[in-house]
Amino acid sequence: MPERSASTPQNGASITTVALQAGVSVATVSRVLNGHAGVKPATRDKVMAAVNASGYRINEMARNLRTSESRLLLAMVPDVGNPFYAELVRGIGSVARQHGYDVLLCDTGADPGRERTYFDLLRRKRADGAICLDPDTVQHALAEESLDLPWVACCEFDPAVPVPYVGIDNHAAARDAVRHLLATGHRRIALINSDEGYLYARQRQLGYVDALRELDIAINPSWVLNVNSLDYAAGADAARALMAQADAPSAIFAVSDTLAIGVIAGLRSVGKRVPHDIAVVGFDDISLATQIDPPLTTIAQPMRALGETAARLLLQRLAQPGHTVPGVLLPHQLLIRGSA
Amino acid sequence: MPERSASTPQNGASITTVALQAGVSVATVSRVLNGHAGVKPATRDKVMAAVNASGYRINEMARNLRTSESRLLLAMVPDVGNPFYAELVRGIGSVARQHGYDVLLCDTGADPGRERTYFDLLRRKRADGAICLDPDTVQHALAEESLDLPWVACCEFDPAVPVPYVGIDNHAAARDAVRHLLATGHRRIALINSDEGYLYARQRQLGYVDALRELDIAINPSWVLNVNSLDYAAGADAARALMAQADAPSAIFAVSDTLAIGVIAGLRSVGKRVPHDIAVVGFDDISLATQIDPPLTTIAQPMRALGETAARLLLQRLAQPGHTVPGVLLPHQLLIRGSA
DNA sequence: CCTAAAAATGTAAACGATTACATTATTGGT
DNA sequence: ACCAATAATGTAATCGTTTACATTTTTAGG
Numbered sequence: 001m002p003e004r005s006a007s008t009p010q011n012g013a014s015i016t017t018v019a020l021q022a023g024v025s026v027a028t029v030s031r032v033l034n035g036h037a038g039v040k041p042a043t044r045d046k047v048m049a050a051v052n053a054s055g056y057r058i059n060e061m062a063r064n065l066r067t068s069e070s071r072l073l074l075a076m077v078p079d080v081g082n083p084f085y086a087e088l089v090r091g092i093g094s095v096a097r098q099h100g101y102d103v104l105l106c107d108t109g110a111d112p113g114r115e116r117t118y119f120d121l122l123r124r125k126r127a128d129g130a131i132c133l134d135p136d137t138v139q140h141a142l143a144e145e146s147l148d149l150p151w152v153a154c155c156e157f158d159p160a161v162p163v164p165y166v167g168i169d170n171h172a173a174a175r176d177a178v179r180h181l182l183a184t185g186h187r188r189i190a191l192i193n194s195d196e197g198y199l200y201a202r203q204r205q206l207g208y209v210d211a212l213r214e215l216d217i218a219i220n221p222s223w224v225l226n227v228n229s230l231d232y233a234a235g236a237d238a239a240r241a242l243m244a245q246a247d248a249p250s251a252i253f254a255v256s257d258t259l260a261i262g263v264i265a266g267l268r269s270v271g272k273r274v275p276h277d278i279a280v281v282g283f284d285d286i287s288l289a290t291q292i293d294p295p296l297t298t299i300a301q302p303m304r305a306l307g308e309t310a311a312r313l314l315l316q317r318l319a320q321p322g323h324t325v326p327g328v329l330l331p332h333q334l335l336i337r338g339s340a
Numbered sequence: 341m342p343e344r345s346a347s348t349p350q351n352g353a354s355i356t357t358v359a360l361q362a363g364v365s366v367a368t369v370s371r372v373l374n375g376h377a378g379v380k381p382a383t384r385d386k387v388m389a390a391v392n393a394s395g396y397r398i399n400e401m402a403r404n405l406r407t408s409e410s411r412l413l414l415a416m417v418p419d420v421g422n423p424f425y426a427e428l429v430r431g432i433g434s435v436a437r438q439h440g441y442d443v444l445l446c447d448t449g450a451d452p453g454r455e456r457t458y459f460d461l462l463r464r465k466r467a468d469g470a471i472c473l474d475p476d477t478v479q480h481a482l483a484e485e486s487l488d489l490p491w492v493a494c495c496e497f498d499p500a501v502p503v504p505y506v507g508i509d510n511h512a513a514a515r516d517a518v519r520h521l522l523a524t525g526h527r528r529i530a531l532i533n534s535d536e537g538y539l540y541a542r543q544r545q546l547g548y549v550d551a552l553r554e555l556d557i558a559i560n561p562s563w564v565l566n567v568n569s570l571d572y573a574a575g576a577d578a579a580r581a582l583m584a585q586a587d588a589p590s591a592i593f594a595v596s597d598t599l600a601i602g603v604i605a606g607l608r609s610v611g612k613r614v615p616h617d618i619a620v621v622g623f624d625d626i627s628l629a630t631q632i633d634p635p636l637t638t639i640a641q642p643m644r645a646l647g648e649t650a651a652r653l654l655l656q657r658l659a660q661p662g663h664t665v666p667g668v669l670l671p672h673q674l675l676i677r678g679s680a
Numbered sequence: 681c682c683t684a685a686a687a688a689t690g691t692a693a694a695c696g697a698t699t700a701c702a703t704t705a706t707t708g709g710t
Numbered sequence: 711a712c713c714a715a716t717a718a719t720g721t722a723a724t725c726g727t728t729t730a731c732a733t734t735t736t737t738a739g740g
Binding site: 059126293 | 423576
């Protein structure tokens with residue numbers, strides 16, 4: 001039977017309590033707590049003793065108000081459930097924490113309306129800055145008054161909008177994916193893309209088109225599908241729709257691994273084997289990609305680094321409000337595995 | 341060329357600004373903003389007009405200090421990358437948001453040390469309460485002074501510790517899984533469990549043991565593996581280790597779908613087919629479970645509801661600090677699909 | 681009209697830290 | 711021993727709200 005410690009250092013202790021107990025002023029306590037120079041060692045010890053004795057913990061609300069920074073970073077992601085975004089969030093969190101920030105996670109569910117709401121968290125000083133992985137914000141960035149708010153775009157960005165960003169060259173990446181399919185002899189290549197609201201979707205579509213153009217292959221519009229979700233089911237449905245056509249493709253490029261995995265499942269459900277009957281290429285290289293059957297050929301994004309960089313850009317922007325922070329492109333890589 | 345709106349309602353506006361502009365006192369502004377009764381409609385309108393004109397947004401830091409609540413909930417999860425936890429987080433977030441709270445996400449990486457640190461966020465008033473999905477906290481709960489901190493346990497809990505919890509009956513759930521394997525004729529059943537540091541792991545192990553005991557089947561210790569990570573690779577490695585034994589099992593029960601999916605990949609890598617050569621049962625029913633080949637037989641946990649309930653319990657505890665909040669068990673369900 | 685009660689608004693003290701600036705101790709050079 | 715310079719500490723304003731309490735205005739009954 002664990003008994004409550006007799007000397008329970010109970011809460012309710014404020015900096016004043018500590019100051020009293022240590023026989024110094026609150027200013028001195030504050031100085032000790034923040035590691036300021038110019039405090040006599042003896043005094044410092046007295047203060048620390050009082051701190052320990054009272055079980056005092058700083059009240060960050062008070063500190064935040066006074067210093068007018070929340071030390072919170074807002075991460076707006078369309079869907080935490082997606083492994084790709086999950087990994088980004090980890091990258092963001094790791095850098096944030098290293099710099100004494102915590103992360104406020106907001107799942108926008110790709111709901112255009114909700115993003116606006118979340119942006120208000122900045123205006124209300126709930127967070128110091130935001131990292132936005134969502135399309136709508138970027139889209140309406142110009143129209144909105146949100147341009148002078150401290151945020152950065154991650155993965156979904158428009159170089160024309162004067163907002164710091166980090167991402168990859170989506171056009172080139174998609175082109176590389178399709179080129180690989182072409183190189184392996186495919187000519188009937190379908191594209192399963194996410195909603196055209198996403199800039200990256202439009203860029204990847206361009207990459208797809210350009211790769212085909214290079215070989216003078218005509219685009220078949222019925223092989224270009226846009227789905228409004230990146231989950232497995234969406235991929236499976238799209239694959240079935242594709243195969244239901246009289247003139248079905250021989251390869252499918254899906255703009256996300258989750259979609260691609262759904263595609264493989266969908267193909268299986270209609271009796272098609274990958275890569276024997278149909279080749280599949282994904283995008284992202286989530287950890288799952290190597291675990292499925294067949295292992296997924298995909299375009300790897302440096303997910304962790306994307307998140308980390310986004311956080312760093314934001315912190316940089318916060319530290320130097322005036323300076324313009326550059327846009328950053330990280331490299332992608334085609335990983336050839338079993339599915340194509 | 342989008343020009344900056346001429347009437348940019350710039351920041352720097354405080355409640356005093358608004359009060360001045362509306363010709364009322366700050367108290368009145370505050371009352372209007374918080375929707376208190378007893379403000380003359382005409383006054384309310386004046387205030388709202390001033391608010392709109394000035395582009396004023398409340399400063400939540402100040403409000404938080406004054407009301408001494410941060411309106412932040414801490415979610416401590418071992419790994420956001422795991423779809424199971426990701427779904428829980430969504431459940432938590434949705435209920436939190438409904439009640440005007442935001443969620444501070446902390447990925448503990450199952451690092452025992454880090455959890456302690458995160459608990460300090462409560463003491464420093466950074467968050468009002470915490471939802472803990474991690475083992476170590478629960479373990480040391482009694483030893484620590486954290487017992488009177490406002491937190492609840494989710495999925496990983498000890499009924500003996502006087503802390504509100506929500507979870508499932510892990511013992512029964514594991515037993516159900518193994519019983520299914522037994523019912524389909526298997527007698528050589530392996531268990532791939534997570535680290536024994538997790539209470540749920542010990543409970544599920546008990547379920548496994550009891551199910552075998554019911555049929556007087558002896559436990560083969562070399563068929564019980566504990567892995568220290570729930571990711572795919574851990575499952576694959578464990579499966580290979582199992583099959584490398586001279587006396588290999590005919591069925592594998594893995595305590596998480598991610599493990600189970602890794603198991604299937606691992607088996608494939610050594611030339612074993614599921615379910616033909618080996619049956620596999622997972623745990624959780626993540627959305628991926630239906631997408632892989634073969635679809636995964638698993639124990640479904642109501643993930644979303646678990647997260648939602650956890651948040652509700654916590655809010656309840658915050659609202660009524662005195663009252664004891666009950667522990668809640670949610671139902672699980674065996675879903676028989678292709679893998680076993 | 682007057683007045684008491686009710687309704688609306690205002691005043692000012694918190695909340696708990698940080699930090700200019702003012703004050704007091706300490707040091708070392710003569 | 712004294713003084714100036716320097717180091718250490720203290721005082722009090724401040725951040726932007728909320729809210730108890732005081733004050734003023736309005737209402738309605740006579």
